[in-house]
Amino acid sequence: MGHEMVASNGAGGGRRTTKPHAVVIAYPYQGHVIPAAHLALRLAARGFAVTFVNTESVHEQTARALGVDRHRYDIFAGARASADALDVRYELVSDGFPLAFDRSLNHDQFKEGELHVLAAHVEELLRRVVVDPASTCLVADTFFVWPATLARKLGIPYVSFWTEPALIFNLYYHMDLLAAHGHFNSSKGPPRKDTITYVPGVPAIEPHELMSYLQDTDVTSVVHRIIFKAFDEARRADYVLCNTVEELEPSTVAALRAEKPFYAVGPIGFPRAGGDAGVATSMWAESDCSQWLDAQPAGSVLYISFGSYAHVTRQELQDIAAGVVGSGARFLWAMRPDIVSSDDPDPLPEGFAAACAGRGLVVPWCCQVEVLAHAALGGFLTHCGWNSVLESVWAGVPMLCFPLLTDQFTNRRLVVREWRVGVPIGDRGKVFADEVAARIQGVISGEEGQQLRQALKKVRAKLKAAVAPGGSSQRSFDDFVDELTGRCGRTLMS
Structure with missing residues (x-):
């Protein structure tokens, strides 16, 4: 870890093409770090130089779970040492709190820091690792409240990485529509309880099926403020990568594609790629069962x-x-x-x-x-x-x-x-x-279980087909890589 791991892209003499450089920043929760780490490996396997950014707190908890020295541990060391020799550098950033601070017990205080403090630490790191803005892109979790702003400052494209279903991105993306119809954050009184039928790509959804934060009547919490700001930033994203499968959410994915470049590339991390065995992202010590x-x-x-x-x-x-x-x-x-x-x-x-x-x-x-x-x-x-x-x-x-x-x-x-x-x-x-x-x-x-397993066979087949050669997620990822390589790869004379 550290500055010595971040070299400028490209090598050799004569005419050469720079490697596109992706700075991938994981949201500091295990459920977000896992797909972000696998996305970093997929990008590296496609020829990107990747700088993966983790918070010091998540890194420390992961190292503790493994029983290793946090000062020497690098979650991508195995990927770099693999036969594929993937080009993934590892950087840490402070979230603004001491390592001993209990982020679970002091949730709201931690989230306030995420809202107001983290961006300054990330900007300082980005100004160090972004050596060549023309060949670099920022790949950051959608829930961060600053990616589009920082990307514009640095002159690099922002790829919003959404780790949840397209349906949920779509509902957050259309919060203003829900508010206008009185189903969320209404100034006209309690939210409506009738079926929601007007969100593009969502034929019908009941209010009790919305995310918990869209069911709340008090929308002044720190988490609501984060969601509002994060989706203001997401609307300014150049691209959106989503950890879903088009065949599982066809109408929603189609509606979002009509809004902006939206790529359904899931399930990320399945099947495990060659370098994945060297990436440990669990924040809890695992028992062998x-x-x-x-x-x-x-x-x-x-x-x-x-x-x-x-x-x-x-x-x-x-x-x-x-x-x-x-x-x-x-x-x-x-x-x-x-x-x-x-x-x-x-x-x-x-x-x-x-x-x-x-x-x-x-x-x-x-x-x-x-x-x-x-x-x-x-x-x-x-x-x-x-x-x-x-x-x-x-x-x-x-x-x-x-x-x-x-x-x-x-x-x-x-x-x-x-x-x-x-x-x-x-x-x-x-x-x-x-x-x-x-x-x-x-x-x-019981019979209920038998019926569920029959349905599972069909859904499982869609997941597996999507990531197989020629599958929808594989094609979507190929399209994204081609687009980003064309934008961030440059031919230079040296």
Whole structure:
């Protein structure tokens, strides 16, 4: 890491063509870092010199999860040392807070820093690593509030990287339309509750299926301010890359393409590319569950995880735990130490371990992709984070959906209503043990599970076809690379 890793593009004498240089900046949450890291590898595999920018905090947490020295660790060292010798440099930037600052416990303070402080640190770094503006582009997560502004300052194109479905980008992109019709942030009183039918590319959506931040009546929170500013910036993006598949969201993707250069290039990170094995992006130490899974019958295990960021209440967790006990199913539960709160490390109900003895395993964290791919898996009780949805579909595992915040309610709509590869188990504050138990039994061993698996075969086939040679996502990525190479590659005389 450091300045010595950022060399100017191109080498040799005579007539030469500079490598296009992509500066990829990951949003500081695991669910965003993972696809950003895989995107960086894909760009490097296509001939880009890539500078990947991580926050010092995420880097430190990743190094700690691996048990390695953060001062020496470089997540792309393996990719550079691979047979492909990918040109990926690694840089760190401060988010404005000390490493010891608890960003989970002090969420709003952390987000205020993201809104007001981070841009200055990023600009300082960009002025150092952007050696040749004519051959450089900025690839930054859509949720950042400064990319278009900084890109214009430096004279480089801005590629907005959207890690969620096109549907959610589209709804945020048209917040003003929702407001004008009274479904969001209305000055005329409480938001309307009737079906929304006027958003381009979205035939119909119910208000309760919107992202949680578009269901709120108080829109003055720091997160709302971030969303408003981020999408002001996104409207000024030169290109948008989206981690989705055109065949899964055809009308939405078509509508967004009519607005600006929009490329559906997902699912990013599947299948794993040659250099991917050298990239560790987990912010939690992973337990090896393979031996326990190997001992379970095929299709018998329920995997439970609520992702790397979202929190549940103690009551919600205990109601779900009671449902797991009542279902009688075998289960593997990845339970983050801060799933309820950083200061509540043991939220499971008393007697849970004894009631589930011999049929369950609770671990702090695990490699989700490996777990979902195991033959023992029969279902996934998930918060419906987009990475989790894609990973579950890729593995052919039906989902039980318990969304917690932000995009997850809208992701559930895709999973349950549109693709029919999952079932709901309740909403926040409205989850009941009996319903959870019945849903688990239906998915793991009932007719409901058989129907979901049949639907999964079709959706999974679309994912796999999209990233195969000639598939829609592969073609879209090719088009994007050609466009950006033409814009950022230059022939020079030396």
